[in-house]
Amino acid sequence: MSNSWFIIANSTSGNRNFSKQWKEIEQLLKNKNINYSFAFTQFSKHEVELVDTAIQQGFRNIISVGGDGTLHHVVNGIMLQRYVKTSDITIAVIPIGTGNDWIKTYNIPEKLENVIEIITKKKIITQDIGVLETENKTITYFNNVAGLGYDGYIVNKLESLKRFGAIAYLLSGLAGLLLYKKSIFKIIIDDKIIETNCLMTLFGICNFSGGGMQFTKDVNPSDGLLDITIAKNLNIFDLIFNIRKLYSGSIVHHKKIETYKTKTITVLPIDTKPFIQADGELIGSGKVTVKIIEKAINFVVN
Numbered sequence: 001m002s003n004s005w006f007i008i009a010n011s012t013s014g015n016r017n018f019s020k021q022w023k024e025i026e027q028l029l030k031n032k033n034i035n036y037s038f039a040f041t042q043f044s045k046h047e048v049e050l051v052d053t054a055i056q057q058g059f060r061n062i063i064s065v066g067g068d069g070t071l072h073h074v075v076n077g078i079m080l081q082r083y084v085k086t087s088d089i090t091i092a093v094i095p096i097g098t099g100n101d102w103i104k105t106y107n108i109p110e111k112l113e114n115v116i117e118i119i120t121k122k123k124i125i126t127q128d129i130g131v132l133e134t135e136n137k138t139i140t141y142f143n144n145v146a147g148l149g150y151d152g153y154i155v156n157k158l159e160s161l162k163r164f165g166a167i168a169y170l171l172s173g174l175a176g177l178l179l180y181k182k183s184i185f186k187i188i189i190d191d192k193i194i195e196t197n198c199l200m201t202l203f204g205i206c207n208f209s210g211g212g213m214q215f216t217k218d219v220n221p222s223d224g225l226l227d228i229t230i231a232k233n234l235n236i237f238d239l240i241f242n243i244r245k246l247y248s249g250s251i252v253h254h255k256k257i258e259t260y261k262t263k264t265i266t267v268l269p270i271d272t273k274p275f276i277q278a279d280g281e282l283i284g285s286g287k288v289t290v291k292i293i294e295k296a297i298n299f300v301v302n
């Protein structure tokens with residue numbers, strides 16, 4: 001069992017024909033003599049239960065077949081189980097989602113043949129995992145990028161637009177700015193208190209979010225630090241004139257953006273309850289405290 005993989009597959013991820021992709025995945029795994037069992041998710045967050053059962057049965061290697069949301073829930077399943085240390089578990093990702101942002105940090109390709117090849121090599125990085133605690137004491141883990149404010153607003157709006165792919169993030173991201181009302185955030189980082197009109201505050205472990213955009217600076221996913229980005233009173237013109245910089249990452253040098261590295265941060269929105277997103281999943285609204293767990297889970301990378 002310790003060398004075998006347990007595959008958790010989300011047939012609703014992405015816009016392509018899942019059964020065709022699944023057939024190809026099974027064929028490639030068989031060609032490479034990779035030992036595996038599998039289960040399909042039946043509903044959102046089912047990943048958490050499936051991971052728990054797989055680990056209880058003795059599996060230590062898990063493959064997430066889906067997008068960033070599926071991976072997010074697999075990670076939460078690992079962090080929530082109580083059978084083994086989380087660092088005893090290894091996750092590989094077969095990306096069939098829409099954004100597939102987490103894989104971009106590690107140059108993991110989307111072509112199935114190449115991904116399976118990477119899984120056979122099993123090169124591993126032990127990555128940090130973030131923890132968010134909301135006002136009602138709900139705990140959520142994340143492996144890529146979380147945030148509150150405008151990014152949460154977009155995640156909430158995007159449900160119906162997702163089938164249009166990564167371009168939908170960009171278009172709804174720009175159009176939404178005309179309607180979105182920024183608000184004052186009180187941000188506590190170590191001994192520093194920042195009170196500012198804020199479009200959004202992001203908590204990063206890896207580089208990419210929003211379908212290939214980069215808002216985090218000098219990322220190291222295993223250094224035990226959150227990469228904080230505070231986007232202050234940016235407006236639609238700031239973004240339209242800097243579209244290329246959103247994707248290249250140099251937007252972080254904009255004068256209305258500040259970045260920090262820290263182990264813990266609290267954000268208190270004043271008078272509003274902005275949406276909070278984690279890895280592109282909507283998880284709550286309002287006040288949030290974020291911490292980081294250094295080197296928590298192993299991931300197969302390129």
Ligand SMILES: Nc1ncnc2c1ncn2[C@@H]1O[C@H](COP(=O)(O)OP(=O)(O)OP(=O)(O)O)[C@@H](O)[C@H]1O
Pocket residue numbers: 010011012013014015041042043044045046047066067068069070071073096097098099100101162280281
């Ligand atoms: N059987 C299911 N039915 C409905 N929703 C599901 C099911 N299984 C998983 N989900 C949920 O579907 C959501 C979206 O999945 P996922 O993020 O993997 O795909 P995506 O949105 O196409 O990709 P990305 O996040 O990379 O853009 C996740 O919240 C996941 O928990």
